[in-house]
Amino acid sequence: MIRYEIKKIFSKTICRISMIVLLLSLIISCYFAITNITYIDEQGVSHTGIAAARDLRTEKQKWEGTLDEEALQKVLDEYRKINEEYPIRQGDYTANMLHDSKVQGISEIKDMINIGFCEFRDFNYYRIDSVSKDEVGKLYENRVKSLEKWLGSEDAEGLFDENEKAFLLERYGQLKAPLYYEDYDGWGSVLHYAQTIVMLVMLVSAFLVSGIFSNEFSWKADSIFFSTKYGRDKGTKAKLTAGLIVVTAIYWLFIALYSIIVLGVLGFGGGNVMIQTGFWYWKSFYNITYVQLYVLTISAGYIGTLFCMLLSMLISAKTHTAVVAVTIPFVSLFLPLFLSNFHFLEGVLGLFPDQLLQINEIINLFNLYQIGGKVVGSIPIMMVIYPILCVVLLPIIYYIYHKTEIK
Secondary structure (H helix, E strand, O other): OHHHHHHHHHOOHHHHHHHHHHHHHHHHHHHHHHHOOEEEOOOOOEEEOHHHHHHHHHHHHOOOEEOOHHHHHHHHHHHHHHHHHOOOOOOOHHHHHHHHHHHHHHHHHHHHHHHHOOOOOOOOOOHHHHOOHHHHOOHHHHHHHHHHHHHOOHHHOOOOOHHHHHHHHHHHHOOOOOOEEOOOHHHHHHHHHHHHHHHHHHHHHHHHHOOOOOHHHHOOOHHHHHHOOOHHHHHHHHHHHHHHHHHHHHHHHHHHHHHHHHHHHHOOOOOOOEHHHOOOOOOOOOOOEHHHHHHHHHHHHHHHHHHHHHHHHHHHHHHOOHHHHOOHHHHHHHHHHHHOOOHHHHHHHOOOHHHHHHHHHHOOOOOEEEEOOEEEEHHHHHHHHHHHHHHHHHHHHHHHHHOOOOO
């Protein structure tokens, strides 16, 4: 019966078209992820693609190692040497590209220094020019001090209570410094487009499962289905199981293809590097590596996709129509954008299912909650709540469809 239900799902033309669209989207996403990396040659000409990624990796790997005071000072010396030989000239595109070609090997470490010595909410691309060799060794210490200064300023007044401030400072202090560095472009690129793949899979899955519990009604076969010996029991279980199998198989198949293609081309190196080495994640209080962030991103994406699909199947089982059910994933994505205008809902919106689909973005946010006097981030809460909700929805869907009355 399960096999029959799965065949029914893919027998629809729109479902087949959806899979083709998803496959094309995967190819496009892989292309952009791979070409997202730019290498500038010695003539100041930029290149993208596999060869460019390999050449840039070679430049960055020259600086592989622990970013202690000595290493940071070497980066500072190298940058100033480049600045003297290839200075930035306003309006001179060729000269500036030559400068960038020489700096690209240390670009990420340079950005760490820039952001590390700016005010917490500011960024100055040229801050490194005024950082001294004696000062640069205090990069990690300054990261904590800048947060502490901001938390005590008027800008942060009313945003956090004392427990939350202490929590943030504690997590910042727990970052094991000095950080280790190596080229992590493969992981950075695969993370950048992972959110796109996750959302596309969720939206396509909506078309696939929305009709599972409404097909019999649209085909006027509901009286036959529910009057058979196993219709209400095994038939309902088969529908529910088929939906879970289809969503799970499609999600992990496309995530696996995306990951293997992008990382296979750009390289798996740098997975053990802490995310704080990246400009985008410097301020995150989640002390994890790039590979841990990617595992968290795709795992949370699966939980969010599964929850939305189960909610869609619940609506389908209750209303006996696929039209309403197919809108659930779209509502879960776009409703928070509308509700974000109501500031009193900020705490609730931080735990909406759409947040699970964009972990690599919200991991930078200070979404904090207090449970029993203990401060915790939004991500651990969602990773506990939504799996439980998924389990709870299963018997509810079964019960609603099992008790359907034929009119």
